[in-house]
């Protein structure tokens with residue numbers, strides 16, 4: 001049977017890649033920045049076969065012509081998208097189409113109205129965490145399942161809905177008959193805002209509470225409304241609801257692992273937290 | 280406040296257009312075929328401002344690259360799609376983007392994970408009922424809201440899920456503050472199968488029960504499983520679940536109006552039923 | 559009242575339920591067929607079908623099924639009828655002619671069966 | 682415990698929540714920006730921005746905002762920052778430079794504000 005070996009919440013701002021490299025090389029001695037690398041090292045030790053990466057597209061693969069609330073990949077492989085700079089020189093991500101379909105066949109009948117993508121280019125929301133956690137290998141050491149969430153165009157799915165989808169994905173993963181080690185990665189955040197007169201908004205009190213409650217009290221985080229998330233985390237930081245999908249997939253009781261919090265990475269508060277199901 | 284003035288279930292097989300024309304001109308004297316024209320006449324008398332058309336795409340606008348479970352249009356207008364024969368010479372369908380967004384803003388927070396389309400070409404699943412009910416005017420006399428349902432690639436949404444979405448759309452429509460007369464049209468079916476050794480499957484007993492229960496016992500129809508629908512209605516006739524979205528949008532008690540049932544129209548059993556909320 | 563047969567997908571006779579397994583298998587075939595919505599691609603397919611199939615990476619079985627217009631084999635190898643029929647459109651075939659060929663009957667016989675009320679359940 | 686401010690979208694200061702109303706208004710502007718994911722369209726925009734804006738049917742206000750790189754005006758007229766920033770990419774701007782311009786501060790000041798911990802809540 002499949003086992004969920006790790007849950008990670010992590011920012012996906014592109015500048016995180018170079019910032020983490022600087023910490024790894026000793027150029028930057030901030031211990032919180034080092035936490036990102038340490039989480040990657042820890043993740044490797046959990047030996048995942050597959051990572052489910054919950055992220056959002058930033059105008060690369062979806063435009064406002066068509067916005068799925070939840071889009072899951074079921075492809076054999078995924079290419080990094082051209083976001084306006086040319087296609088990034090990264091290896092393609094190998095998919096696990098069989099496990100993707102297992103999740104789809106489990107959660108759609110439970111009433112989650114997924115959009116199923118057998119072709120999907122993934123942008124920095126996906127690629128930044130992969131790079132931070134796995135470095136820049138010639139070939140990725142894991143298979144991937146992307147889950148793209150609309151956190152851009154209201155009505156975005158509520159934190160509650162995200163958490164419930166996570167619970168359903170957890171049930172799906174645990175019912176997968178193959179011996180597969182799965183890590184679930186919720187990406188985005190932490191607080192930031194990239195528009196309006198409030199651009200530059202950072203809310204460290206909220207972020208720190210979020211880092212703690214995502215482990216210990218996800219129910220409270222699931223009870224916040226969409227406007228509350230935007231008010232507290234910023235219009236773009238509201239993407240933090242994606243961490244609740246990851247958290248829902250894990251068991252009710254988890255053990256907290258490494259975590260870190262840095263202000264700023266570019267225009268964003270950046271955070272990372274690792275956890276695993278309690279023995 | 281908006282009012283739901285009519286609910287219609289109707290087949291969408293392309294051959295229905297010419298068949299109905301033949302009945303209207305007296306070439307075909309089958310009274311059940313005349314029912315299709317009569318429903319159109321009745322619909323005009325209910326003076327709808329907007330029609331919500333629930334249909335499925337048949338490989339015109341969506342491929343297996345991306346399959347939304349439920350995709351709703353929120354465009355200013357919709358073009359008829361090229362399905363392999365060239366673009367049909369039909370006028371563009373004017374949208375009611377404001378009402379589309381009202382529905383979206385109502386049902387997504389209720390946990391329906393719609394895909395929102397501000398650009399969408401609609402195929403015969405949409406165009407055939409429009410032609411049968413409204414003829415071929417130079418400009419359509421109503422605004423439209425297309426709702427495309429995945430009834431092609433399993434896991435398709437269950438009949439229960441469709442009915443529940445219909446209930447939510449009904450709540451949304453009734454809460455729309457503008458004085459707007461809305462007709463809801465569920466399309467597809469009736470029994471038919473276009474693949475495998477069982478191609479040509481027609482199930483008149485099931486169809487007749489469906490025509491009756493869609494009015495009087497939608498709960499029973501909502502309780503049938505996806506395999507049951509395929510077994511009873513045929514692999515393509517299973518699209519009849521879309522009528523349950525229409526039925527859900529109406530009130531609990533409805534008055535039955537005209538109905539008709541014809542075998543065959545091309546390879547399909549064709550049916551129509553009209554209803555409206557009971558006094 | 560409609561009664562529930564409580565079937566599973568694999569119990570339905572003569573029916574290839576288009577599920578994830580078939581959609582995955584049929585992906586190149588259906589993607590190629592979807593391209594036939596474009597006039598330019600319709601021409602490309604007709605002028606050099608082998609090159610067109612190569613472009614989309616069809617499996618050997620899928621190519622052979624397309625070459626021989628073996629509609630049942632297309633379905634068995636993951637083709638979806640709404641997409642596969644776009645190939646039939648270019649041959650000038652009606653859906654009914656495709657279904658007749660798929661079930662190994664003549665177009666006339668199939669038409670007659672439909673006019674007589676279609677293939678009856680369990681028939 | 683995170684407490685609930687129980688805000689509504691319109692109460693959040695200095696924030697233009699990207700909802701259906703704005704997505705509808707901004708549709709031509711964002712559609713044009715989305716095209717900039719393609720190298721050929723990036724060239725087309727740069728060589729003749731007026732023709733490119735005409736092709737997508739931008740409103741007068743949106744055109745003027747693009748012409749003057751008035752980022753706040755783009756947002757107010759339905760632009761979404763992830764899309765609008767693709768215009769900034771072609772100008773060689775960082776997101777931070779765009780945000781500085783949007784808030785009427787210098788790039789240096791904005792950078793300093795971020796290094797000092799960002800714009801504080803209710804600040």
Ligand SMILES: [Fe+3]
Pocket residue numbers: 012056058125188189239
């Ligand atoms: Fe993001």
Ligand SMILES: [Fe+3]
Pocket residue numbers: 291335337404467468518
């Ligand atoms: Fe259909």
